[in-house]
Amino acid sequence: MSTEKSDSNAGGHRKDSEFSDISRTEVENSRLTQDTAIDEAQRKRLEASARLENPLAGYTPNQLAQRGEDFCKQHGITGEEDVRAFRLGAMIAGNMNKYDTVEGLTDREKEVLDREITHKWSNPTMLYAVIIICSLCAAVQGMDETVVNGAQIFYKVQFGIGDENSQRDSWLVGLVNAAPYICSAFFGCWCTEPLNKRFGRRGTVFLSCLVSAAACFWQAFTNTWWHMFIARFALGFGIGPKSATTPILAAECSPPKLRGALVMQWQMWTAFGILLGYVADLAFYEVPDHGIDGLNWRLMMGSALIPAVIVVALVYFTPESPRWYLTKDRYGEAYKSILQLRYEKVQAARDLFYMDALLQVEKEAMQINQSKFKELFTIRRNRNAAIASEIVMFMQQFCGVNAIAYYSTQIFIDSDFGEKAALAASLGFGAVNFLFAIPAFYTIDTFGRRKLLLTTFPLMAIFLFYTGFSFYIPQGTARIANVALGIYLFGVVYSPGEGPVPFTYSAEAYPLYIRPFGMSLATATTWFFNAVISITWPALVQAWTNAGAFSWYAAWNIVGWVLVLLFLPETKEKTLEELDAVFDVPLHSIVRYGIAQAGYFWGHVILRRDMKAPTVPTSANTIEYAKEQFSKEKQHDPTVRV
Structure with missing residues (x-):
C-alpha cells in the first residue's frame, strides 16, 4: 500500500519518515525503505522536526565541548574566556541543563545556574529594561485605544454626528473609532515583516512609536469627522507594527521559564x-475652551503621545533581540546582545x-523555498500554530472586552449614570x-496558557449575560x-486570561x-475584529x-x-524552538487530546474516579503511536508496507 500524503493519517498507514526515532544517532543513520512514496525533502523535514525535541541528544560531553569550540572558530569568537564559556555552555545545553554533572x-x-530554577525572577537589569520598553509600548497602545472613550462625548456633537436616534450618526461614530484598527488590519500589521527585516525589532518599535506620537498630535487638531477619521487611520501605521x-x-529576549510572565507585560501594561x-x-473633562473649540477633548486625544515619545527616546539604550541577529548571521552581535541579558558568560553561551x-x-524542518504565506498553511507545524493563534486573537475581540x-462611558450613561460619573465608572473598569492582570505574572507560567483560557471563558460568558x-x-x-458589577466582574476574569494570553501565545507559537x-x-486578525466591534x-x-x-x-x-x-x-x-515538537503533530491528535482532557476532568475531578490523565501529543509520541499502529497492521496483513 502506498503512503498517503495527508497529515491526517495518524491512526492508519503512516509515512516512513514519521517512524524515525528522535535520537540523533538513529535520525542521522537510519535508511528508509527504497520503495517509499514520500519525497526526500519531506522526509528530512519530518526527521528534523522530531530532532527539535533535543537536537543535541546522543553527543558525548567531549563532542559537545568540541562543538562549542567549533562554534567560536566558525563565528570569530576568539576570547579565551568566551571559548571556555562555549565549551561549558554546549555541554550544559546537551545535558538538558543539568549543570551539576559538568566539570570546570x-x-x-x-550559583547563577541554580538560581535560574530557584529564583527565576533573578535576572540582569538590562533584561528588565527591555521589558520596561515593551511595557511602555503597551501603555502607548492602551492610551491610543481609550482616550477616545471620553473624547467622543464631545467631538461627535462638535462634528455633527451626535444624534443618538440617527443610524447614519451611529455608524459614523463607530467608523471614526474603528479607523486605526481598519488601517492596522489591512496595512499597518503587514508592514511588520519588512520593517523587522530592515530595521530589526528595536528599529520597528522606534518607528511605530514615532508614528503613534505624530498621529496623536494630529488628532488634537482635527475639525471634522472625516479629518478625525484620517488622523486616526494614520495611527494604525503605528499600532500595527508595534503590537506585532x-x-x-520580549519573547526572544526572555529565558523559557519566565517567558510567559515577561511577554504578558504587553497586555498588563496595555491595561x-x-x-x-x-x-x-476624567482629568481634562472640565477644561474650558479658552477660545479653542473642544479644548478638553483635544487634550484628551493629544495626551496619548507622551508615553510614545518616552519610548522613542529610550529604545536604543536596550539590546536588540539575539535571535534576530542570528537570522542575519551576525553572531558576534548576537553574543554581545545576549551577554547583556544573562548574568554569566556560560549562561549566554549556553543559550x-x-x-x-x-x-x-x-x-531543515521548514521548507523555506516557498512563499511564507503558502508555508503558513501547507506546513503542518505552521498551520497548527496559525489555527491556535488565530483562535485566541479572534476571541480576544469577540469576548466583548473592547465594546x-x-x-463604557456611553454604556454607563445608558444605565442611568451622569456623564462625569460614567467617566469615573470607566476609570474603575480600567483599574x-x-x-487583576497582576496574578497572571504567576499563573501564565505555572497554571499555563490553555488552562487559564478554559477556566475564564465560561466565567466571562456568565458575567456578560449578567x-x-x-x-x-x-x-x-x-x-x-x-x-457596574457585571462589567467589573467581567474585567476581573478577562484580565488574567484572554487579556494576556493571546499576544503571549502568538509571539511564541511560530518558528523564527x-x-x-x-x-x-x-x-491583523485582532485589529480587524477590533474594528468590527468598534464600528458595529x-x-x-x-x-x-x-x-x-x-x-x-x-x-x-x-x-x-x-x-x-x-x-x-x-x-x-x-x-x-522546542515548540516545533508541540505543534508538528496531526491536528486530529490535538482535537482528540482536548476531548480526552474534557472526559478526564469530568471523570477524575468531578466524579472523583481513578483515571489516567491523557498524554499530551508531541511529534515524538506521535511517531511512537504511529509505529505501534504500523506494527499492528503488519501483524494483521503482512503485505502492508508504507
Whole structure:
C-alpha cells in the first residue's frame, strides 16, 4: 500500500519518515525503505522536526565541548574566556541543563545556574529594561485605544454626528473609532515583516512609536469627522507594527521559564495604558475652551503621545533581540546582545549555542523555498500554530472586552449614570482590568496558557449575560449597581486570561523564520475584529438594545471555550524552538487530546474516579503511536508496507 500524503493519517498507514526515532544517532543513520512514496525533502523535514525535541541528544560531553569550540572558530569568537564559556555552555545545553554533572564551572557560575530554577525572577537589569520598553509600548497602545472613550462625548456633537436616534450618526461614530484598527488590519500589521527585516525589532518599535506620537498630535487638531477619521487611520501605521513586534522582542529576549510572565507585560501594561486613557478623560473633562473649540477633548486625544515619545527616546539604550541577529548571521552581535541579558558568560553561551542548534534544525524542518504565506498553511507545524493563534486573537475581540473599553462611558450613561460619573465608572473598569492582570505574572507560567483560557471563558460568558440582563431592571440605583458589577466582574476574569494570553501565545507559537509574518497575521486578525466591534457596537445597541448586544458576546465566549479545548496546545516552559515538537503533530491528535482532557476532568475531578490523565501529543509520541499502529497492521496483513 502506498503512503498517503495527508497529515491526517495518524491512526492508519503512516509515512516512513514519521517512524524515525528522535535520537540523533538513529535520525542521522537510519535508511528508509527504497520503495517509499514520500519525497526526500519531506522526509528530512519530518526527521528534523522530531530532532527539535533535543537536537543535541546522543553527543558525548567531549563532542559537545568540541562543538562549542567549533562554534567560536566558525563565528570569530576568539576570547579565551568566551571559548571556555562555549565549551561549558554546549555541554550544559546537551545535558538538558543539568549543570551539576559538568566539570570546570566556578562556584559563581553554579550559583547563577541554580538560581535560574530557584529564583527565576533573578535576572540582569538590562533584561528588565527591555521589558520596561515593551511595557511602555503597551501603555502607548492602551492610551491610543481609550482616550477616545471620553473624547467622543464631545467631538461627535462638535462634528455633527451626535444624534443618538440617527443610524447614519451611529455608524459614523463607530467608523471614526474603528479607523486605526481598519488601517492596522489591512496595512499597518503587514508592514511588520519588512520593517523587522530592515530595521530589526528595536528599529520597528522606534518607528511605530514615532508614528503613534505624530498621529496623536494630529488628532488634537482635527475639525471634522472625516479629518478625525484620517488622523486616526494614520495611527494604525503605528499600532500595527508595534503590537506585532513588541511581544516578539520580549519573547526572544526572555529565558523559557519566565517567558510567559515577561511577554504578558504587553497586555498588563496595555491595561495600564487603558487606565491612563480613562484618567486623561476624567482629568481634562472640565477644561474650558479658552477660545479653542473642544479644548478638553483635544487634550484628551493629544495626551496619548507622551508615553510614545518616552519610548522613542529610550529604545536604543536596550539590546536588540539575539535571535534576530542570528537570522542575519551576525553572531558576534548576537553574543554581545545576549551577554547583556544573562548574568554569566556560560549562561549566554549556553543559550546562544542551543538557540543556534535549534535554528539550524528548524531550517531543515521548514521548507523555506516557498512563499511564507503558502508555508503558513501547507506546513503542518505552521498551520497548527496559525489555527491556535488565530483562535485566541479572534476571541480576544469577540469576548466583548473592547465594546466595554471603547464605549463604557456611553454604556454607563445608558444605565442611568451622569456623564462625569460614567467617566469615573470607566476609570474603575480600567483599574480592575489592570490590577487583576497582576496574578497572571504567576499563573501564565505555572497554571499555563490553555488552562487559564478554559477556566475564564465560561466565567466571562456568565458575567456578560449578567450585565446584559441587568438592563431589564427599571432605571435607578439597582440597575446602576448591577450593570457596574457585571462589567467589573467581567474585567476581573478577562484580565488574567484572554487579556494576556493571546499576544503571549502568538509571539511564541511560530518558528523564527516565519515569526514576523505569523505575528502580522495574528495582529491583523485582532485589529480587524477590533474594528468590527468598534464600528458595529453603536448600531448593535440601537437594534438589539444593550441586553441583546451583551448577550451576543456572552454566547461567543462559550464558542471560544470549545475552540480552545479542541485546538490549542499548551506552550508553557518550553524554548521557542522546542515548540516545533508541540505543534508538528496531526491536528486530529490535538482535537482528540482536548476531548480526552474534557472526559478526564469530568471523570477524575468531578466524579472523583481513578483515571489516567491523557498524554499530551508531541511529534515524538506521535511517531511512537504511529509505529505501534504500523506494527499492528503488519501483524494483521503482512503485505502492508508504507
